[in-house]
Amino acid sequence: MGHDRTGREPAGRERADRKRPGRERADRKPPGRERADRKPASRERTLQRRRGHGFALLATGVLLLGGVACGGGQDSAGGQKEEKITIGLVTKTETNPFFVTMREAAATAAAKHNAELIALSGKFDGDNEGQVAAIESLVSRGAKGILVTPSNTTGILDAIEDARQQGILVIALDTTTDPADAVDATFATDNFEAGRLQGAYLRAVLGDREPKLIMLDGTQGSSVSRQRHDGFLKGFKLKEGSPAIVGRADTNADQNTAQAALESLLQRAGDANTIYTINEPVAAGAHAAVSEAGLADQVTIGSIDGGCTGVRDVKAGKYAATVMQFPVRMADDGVAAVAEFAKSGKKPSGFTDTGTALITDKPVKGLKSQNTAWGLERCWG
Structure with missing residues (x-):
């Protein structure tokens, strides 16, 4: 938390700060289990909510690595191009040097894995609503995996579960959720x-x-x-x-x-x-x-x-x-885990101490x- 808040805003960033109250849950069900009382499905529900209330997203640009995500196509030699995946990163803030370093490391790692990185953040440390909106935005953009540093370790759980139910790998960086198994895995400082x-x-x-x-x-x-x-x-x-x-x-x-x-x-x-x-x-x-x-x-x-x-x-x-502590390791490990998941379906699990x-x-x-x-x-x- 990993941080001087006066840092210059990097170019090519986008912040998701649509205000929507974080959803506290009284009956969280195990990740991956469909809820009988969730109708319509979470994606459709999110779309309906946006139609009714509007979807406000302060856009200052999107950090894209490896070009625009797309399906397989042909390269100049007529061969099949490797399909790019989209990886989302949601940090607590965009100016805190710790998270600036994490974002830059994730960008480098995404380029190495031929992936597209979309980096979003809350407006301040503790902005649960902004982080929830960011996760929902990444789900709608087809992210294969989402890396998140939760500001509120319980308030964000519903958004995380919605993403996981749609087959998205969710990994916590730097900060554990409560409970820890609300995400697929955590890469963080002890x-x-x-x-x-x-x-x-x-x-x-x-x-x-x-x-x-x-x-x-x-x-x-x-x-x-x-x-x-x-x-x-x-x-x-x-x-x-x-x-x-x-x-x-x-x-x-x-x-x-x-x-x-x-x-x-x-x-x-x-x-x-x-x-x-x-x-x-x-x-x-x-x-x-x-x-x-x-x-x-x-x-x-x-x-x-x-x-x-x-x-x-x-x-x-x-x-x-x-x-x-070592935020570069967190970002490297998180991006690599999403890339492996996209390739083989293998998911990481548990807590990894990054030192x-x-x-x-x-x-x-x-x-x-x-x-x-x-x-x-x-x-x-």
Whole structure:
């Protein structure tokens, strides 16, 4: 979550942001099973809904790899052309550097597999409605597989099930759904472990000092936010509700929101000495807040992401450590899985951990880490 929100919008992008309330389900049936009470079929139902209410899709272009998807035809030598498949990618946002990197990696991988990639996103971290609209758009465009980083890990389930019932392979990247088997497979960071590594490092740095911790979390309803939060407490050796936690705020993984939240928290918890952050944009906001408050020498900040900007921030001393994750691996594995499914019908399953690495120039005893030089060579690779 994998992220600076001020990034330039890449050319050739399209965002699906038609607002439609996410559908919460009280009786989700196992994937792949037809529902007796779904009449008409989900595709026809979606078309009827669009006819009645209109289908709004903010279009800024579509990212197409390998040309326009089409059926088999003849090449210039008279041979049969290989049929191209369409692969959809739905990220939480389009400007977050983590998802920009994922999108670029997916584009490269799609070209290698002679596929067309359509990349869509929500308008902000937590935009479930936009992601639901994006999945429905990809279904109507004939996607063979959809890769999705869910903003709301339960609110998106109905749209995912609709896609799977129509024979589309759905893979979660970066963020697990709840339940995890709502998708065919997941390629992601072990987010509990990423949080645990940050927590263990910051607790070791604290030494014998009494902890006074502020926690800057992500988005309500996000499995990533919950898993990293819980993992951090495990590594830091604290229980939820401990008086050592002197402040907490949700930041929607946004730098400006994090800075404003921490500035407010520091007004009543000016003796804080440790700050947990959900990701590197939040860590950047935290650094700005503690610097303006004159507390930079008092507070130790940790984070998760491992982007090149984040690793440089660790090198510059803005925060003490970050836990690197690998969105390129997620995208590569996801695209390859859809290509294999199109070729052989073989589906991936279960959870694949794409890896973590603690990055710091101030290692602590008993905790494996890599320095920033190592991190800059491999950031998000």
